[in-house]
Amino acid sequence: xxxxxxxxxxxxxxxxxxxxxxxxxxxxxxxxxxxxxxxxxxxxxxxxxxxxxxxxxxxxxxxxxxxxxxxxxxxxxxxxxxxxxxxxxxxxxxxxxxxxxxxxxxxxxxxxxxxxxxxxxxxxxxxxxxxxxxxxxxxxxxxxxxxxxxxxxxxxxxxxxxxxxxxxxxxxxxxxxxxxxxxxxxxxxxxxxxxxxxxxxxxxxxxxxxxxxxxxxxxxxxxxxxxxxxxxxxxxxxxxxxxxxxxxxxxxxxxxxxxxxxxxxxxxxxxxxxxxxxxxxxxxxxxxxxxxxxxxxxxxxxxxxxxxxxxxxxxxxxxxxxxxxxxxxxxxxxxxxxxxxxxxxxxxxxxxxxxxxxxxxxxxxxxxxxxxxxxxxxxxxxxxxxxxxxxxxxxxxxxxxxxxxxxxxxxxxxxxxxxxxxxxxxxxxxxxxxxxxxxxxxxxxxxxxxxxxxxxxxxxxxxxxxxxxxxxxxxxxxxxxxxxxx
Amino acid sequence: xxxxxxxxxxxxxxxxxxxxxxxxxxxxxxxxxxxxxxxxxxxxxxxxxxxxxxxxxxxxxxxxxxxxxxxxx
Numbered sequence: 112x113x114x115x116x117x118x119x120x121x122x123x124x125x126x127x128x129x130x131x132x133x134x135x136x137x138x139x140x141x142x143x144x145x146x147x148x149x150x151x152x153x154x155x156x157x158x159x160x161x162x163x164x165x166x167x168x169x170x171x172x173x174x175x176x177x178x179x180x181x182x183x184x185x186x187x188x189x190x191x192x193x194x195x196x197x198x199x200x201x202x203x204x205x206x207x208x209x210x211x212x213x214x215x216x217x218x219x220x221x222x223x224x225x226x227x228x229x230x231x232x233x234x235x236x237x238x239x240x241x242x243x244x245x246x247x248x249x250x251x252x253x254x255x256x257x258x259x260x261x262x263x264x265x266x267x268x269x270x271x272x273x274x275x276x277x278x279x280x281x282x283x284x285x286x287x288x289x290x291x292x293x294x295x296x297x298x299x300x301x302x303x304x305x306x307x308x309x310x311x312x313x314x315x316x317x318x319x320x321x322x323x324x325x326x327x328x329x330x331x332x333x334x335x336x337x338x339x340x341x342x343x344x345x346x347x348x349x350x351x352x353x354x355x356x357x358x359x360x361x362x363x364x365x366x367x368x369x370x371x372x373x374x375x376x377x378x379x380x381x382x383x384x385x386x387x388x389x390x391x392x393x394x395x396x397x398x399x400x401x402x403x404x405x406x407x408x409x410x411x412x413x414x415x416x417x418x419x420x421x422x423x424x425x426x427x428x429x430x431x432x433x434x435x436x437x438x439x440x441x442x443x444x445x446x447x448x449x450x451x452x453x454x455x456x457x458x459x460x461x462x463x464x465x466x467x468x469x470x471x472x473x474x475x476x477x478x479x480x481x482x483x484x485x486x487x488x489x490x491x492x493x494x495x496x497x498x499x500x501x502x503x504x505x506x507x508x509x510x511x512x513x514x515x516x517x518x519x520x521x522x523x524x525x526x527x528x529x530x531x532x533x534x535x536x537x538x539x540x541x542x543x544x545x546x547x548x549x550x551x552x553x554x555x556x557x558x559x560x561x562x563x564x565x566x567x568x569x570x571x572x573x574x575x576x577x578x579x580x581x582x583x584x585x586x587x588x589x590x591x592x593x594x595x596x597x
Numbered sequence: 598x599x600x601x602x603x604x605x606x607x608x609x610x611x612x613x614x615x616x617x618x619x620x621x622x623x624x625x626x627x628x629x630x631x632x633x634x635x636x637x638x639x640x641x642x643x644x645x646x647x648x649x650x651x652x653x654x655x656x657x658x659x660x661x662x663x664x665x666x667x668x669x670x
């Protein structure tokens with residue numbers, strides 16, 4: 112049997128197992144709204160850490176991280192740094208958000224901001240922005256899955272079909288099983304991905320170079336500065352590197368699918384998840400090594416950076432067919448574990464943030480129906496972008512990150528700053544998002560090479576502080592309802 | 598240790614370790630050579646600080662006054 116057939120069989124086998132686990136996890140649980148949105152607010156440590164981790168082990172890390180190492184060298188370290196540090200604030204804010212959520216029966220980021228600022232425009236804006244960012248993010252994952260199917264089968268599964276198959280499965284189990292389904296398949300997918308990245312990362316380095324020292328010495332001799340940041344020969348400035356880390360770091364917990372895990376996990380679970388998380392970032396090391404290993408072996412014009420890992424495996428290395436298939440399955444797992452969480456959360460934010468504030472008094476069953484239909488529609492939109500849009504994986508993700516990070520001033524003010532007012536949060540959010548988009552899409556460069564998302568954040572924070580002091584303070588009981596919770 | 602002291606200590610610790618991995622402090626380690634354990638020096642530096650952070654956060658967890666916080670529901 113040729114390699115591509117074995118690979119195809121293994122990947123399909125993987126998809127069937129993932130589907131099975133997802134459906135099984137959701138079965139037998141009550142069909143209530145609380146179960147669907149926060150799994151009854153009682154997920155355990157293993158499941159929570161993989162839900163959080165699964166979101167980091169995305170198509171971005173499996174394909175994008177080797178791509179960055181291959182194309183840009185040392186700046187790829189940013190991925191490890193932000194993954195390790197971004198979760199740490201959750202130790203303090205997660206339990207507090209969880210308590211507020213239980214007290215006021217919340218399950219989204221938009222609901223959280225609405226409860227504090229008593230204003231409908233904020234949740235509607237948050238609902239719309241998250242929907243846009245989610246669709247982009249989802250398109251990234253689908254693109255990743257489609258690459259994998261396409262490359263691993265030597266082009267026999269066309270791009271559009273690969274994305275469609277994998278995505279169909281996500282939609283089916285998220286629409287039926289809710290958070291619990293997404294959670295359990297993440298445990299399975301997370302384990303698979305960690306094991307595969309280590310096996311492949313080490314195998315690639317050993318086969319091509321004999322060891323990491325030999326590999327890095329060769330790179331450093333051929334391209335001095337490539338393994339450093341901001342020096343001559345480097346691909347990124349020091350300011351660019353630092354602000355890219357900052358934007359990803361502040362943005363991570365503002366992603367509604369991660370933020371809302373504060374509601375579904377108990378305080379002790381949140382804290383333990385934070386403890387193990389920095390180790391998750393180290394799991395990414397072999398993926399960077401694989402990208403470095405391709406330098407000098409693969410010509411940079413020959414292949415897109417995002418495709419370098421699958422390309423290495425299929426065209427350069429001598430690997431048995433089953434290993435091919437496992438890599439395919441690992442990458443699918445990475446993409447799907449992000450896709451399911453994103454889809455679930457996107458449907459929640461949109462329904463709770465936009466629909467609930469436009470039309471009130473929906474019955475619980477109607478709400479559930481809208482959420483489930485939203486899963487299908489959001490998936491469909493992302494699919495269209497995947498097939499017709501043509502940006503690189505990472506530009507997409509960083510673009511979306513730039514907008515999501517603009518929620519941070521609102522969230523942190525809601526938790527800790529009594530003087531913050533609704534008009535200030537709205538203005539800040541709009542001004543920050545506008546600034547980010549201007550520098551990302553219109554301007555050709557940014558001042559001092561600062562990341563567009565950070566420029567937006569600076570504008571955002573200035574607006575929030577200045578306008579808060581210029582407007583009438585919030586009624587003390589509303590501010591205290593959040594800030595006063597210990 | 599009271600709850601607010603704990604928060605202050607926790608924030609101080611993670612901010613300091615984080616600053617080690619970004620500019621300007623990162624510049625002192627921003628070199629490819631010497632290679633340590635097969636990694637460029639800056640790569641090793643980043644991994645080292647992540648492990649240090651991990652160890653410190655685990656240590657702090659055991660000092661957390663709210664570690665055994667009860668569930669209200």
